[in-house]
Amino acid sequence: MQNQIHSDLPMISIRGLCISFGSLQVLNGIDLDVWKGENMIVLGRSGSGKSVLIKLLAGLLKPDSGSMEMLGKKVETLDSKSLDALRLRLGFSFQSSALYDSMDVGGNLEFPLTMNIKNLSRKEIDLAVDEVLEAVGLQDKKHQMPAELSGGQRKRVGVARTLIMKPEIMLYDEPTGGLDPITSNEINELILEVQERYKTTSIIITHDLTCARNTGNRIAMLLDGKFVRIGTFDEVFDGSDERINGFYAYNFIQ
């Protein structure tokens, strides 16, 4: 999974992005281009600002300076209506899955659909729900409550909830976080299936090198608020940077 995908214009383009919380500078002038159909991994230690980056992209946070362009729109300048229009073309898979506890799996999946597209028939809604449940391999869980699902199943439902709106860009926040190696591998396969089936462009936030190696086309290494290396897995981990070597060694010893 280390082939670079090229196209004319990047789907996501970040320039000089900065954000701080109080006196803590989290992102300090980062630049990144993500091309159509590409899975871009953002690697970094816990607390390095990886999740902050995709929350900025989704418009959940405002940057101090810099620009973020997605699907040709400058995210930081959009009003709430335009931001919502852009969000309909994004999928955001949360680290905690963020399933609505009061709804069953089917309810979770149809919620974004029925809230954003009016006058859908019951049959159309059921078809869409069944399609995404089949895509994530959870056809038999439609009527279960989130509390009855395992961690891996919750992640899958979280992904399915984003797929129902047919997103062009997927943002995954720690997709394998807190999962055992076998379930992590299933989620990695799901990410690749989503890329293949839905032709999505993705940013995957992780500190799991197995996930990075198996799902990413390119990797951006975030250290001290900056990308210190961007390239394929082998390019990033070529042994020339001590800080990255330490990350690699620790991750695989773990």
Next chain:
Amino acid sequence: MSVGGSGQKGSLSLADRFGELGAGVYDAWMFVLRFFREAFVPPWHFKELLRQCYMVGYMSLPLISLTGFVTGIVFTKQSRPSLESFGATSWLPSLIAIAVIRALAPLVTALICAGKVGSNIGAELGSMKVSEQIEAMEVSAINPFKYLVVTRTLACTLMIPVLVMYSAFVGLIGSYFNVHANEATSLISYFQDAFSTITFLDLWSSAAKSFVYGFTVGIVGCYKGFRASKGTQGVGLAANSAVVTGMFLVFMEEIVLVQMINWIRFY
């Protein structure tokens, strides 16, 4: 100014504390203004509003029935000896009706709802906040303020007045049982006596107060839930703070509103 925890908070100067309080009041005021901006602009979530009316209204009926009934009986029992000493027990129905309709039903119902409904809303939204469910709505292009805050606050504003009327009725029934047990008064005669001194202003002021209390309970619960900090401790604090702040504001509003109603009554 950084306020990270209780240890740091202890070292804050008085000026910092006032600054923090001012910022909190400003934030709450902006939250209330946002409610009015969002409530009158489509889309409206009628299905969720109905669900919340059911949760706030119907699901509170057993507790409101019990407290209303007990309040009616106890207030009648406690008032009887004083009136008996003047040979004025025939005034009991009208005394109880005035007390229940003007003060007890709105205040007791609002306090019960601040406890039951306010804590429920604070905990529910707080839990949704810390588990990123509110952010999940935002990234799905769903306005969480409109879906969660406007529906819950409106449900409280609409249903608490209904609960107040119901509570007043049940309170008078409770009082009737006590009066009937002592004086063998008929139900019709009891209610004729009870409503003989009730004016339109009494009913109107009781309803107006109930709307204010309902709005307060709803918006405070939502505000505390929406502002819950990370972690499960934050959910507990949001629920607790929703009850304490809700009750405090209801008492403050009671003082102001009673004064205003009395001005109207006498002028």
